[in-house]
Amino acid sequence: MTRYYEDVEVGETIDCGSYEVTKEEIVEFAEKYDPQPFHLDEEAAKDSFLGGLVASGWQTACLCMRQNVDHMRDRRFAGARGVDDLRWIRPLRPGDTLSVETEFVAKEPNETYPAIGNVTLETIGRNQRDEPVISYRALGMMERREPIE
C-alpha cells in the first residue's frame, strides 16, 4: 500500500534496520568527499585526537539515509527542506554496526505547494553497544493523496 502525507501518524516509529560499515568503504567515501587523515589512513588516525580510523560524519548521515529509504519505500517522499540539530555523538569505526530508528514527530500542510505536506522525522543511529552515534531532525516533504483545494 502506497502511503501519502495523509497516512502519517505523528508518533509512529520505524525500525530502519542496521548496517555494518567496513574500513574499505570508510576510506573510499573519505577519498571522494572528506579526505582528512583520520578518515583515510589508520596510522595517521592513531596519532589524531580521534585515536583511530573513523567514518566521516557525513558518511554516517548518508548510511542513516540509506536505511531510511530502504525501510520506507511504500511512502511517497518528495525530498527534504533541510536538517536541524545534526549531532555526531560518538565515532563510527570500521566493523561497527549502525542501527537506525526514525520517528515521525510532526506534520503540517506545506504553505507553498498544495500537493505537498511537511513532515518532521527524528533519526537516531546507534552502534552495536546500543550507544547513540548520530541524531538529527529532518524536515521532509511528502506527496498528498489529495492536494489541498
Add this chain to the structure above:
Amino acid sequence: MTRYYEDVEVGETIDCGSYEVTKEEIVEFAEKYDPQPFHLDEEAAKDSFLGGLVASGWQTACLCMRQNVDHMRDRRFAGARGVDDLRWIRPLRPGDTLSVETEFVAKEPNETYPAIGNVTLETIGRNQRDEPVISYRALGMMERREPIE
C-alpha cells in the same frame, strides 16, 4: 604554515572554489546512499515534484565538505560535533557548478578537551547563477597549538 585553533580569526571567510557535478556521480551516489527515484532516474524524476533529476541533498553537503577540506589543508581540524540549520534551498542538478564559501563565525575553548578548541563555520553553496543551493553551520573542532593548562 600550519594553522591551529589559536590562529582562527572570527570573520575570516574562505573561498573554497567550485565543482561541476555530473549526472553520473549523482546517480552513483544515489545508488549507494539515497536511492529515491528523483535522484536515480531521469524519466521518473520528470514526473516527480522536483521536475527532473536532482542530487541528493546529502551529496550536496558532501560536495561542500570536499571543497572545505581541499581549501583548508593547512588547518588542523579534529572532526566536528555536529551541524545546525542545514537547508537545501534549491536543487542541484546535473551540470550545475557548486561554488562554496565558508566563514569562521565563532570560536571558544572546548570545555572537555584541553588540546581542542571549538570553531563554528558557516558554509554556503551557490550554483552558477549565484543562487544559494545549500547552507549550514558546522560545529567544528581544531587542535590547539598550546593545550590549556
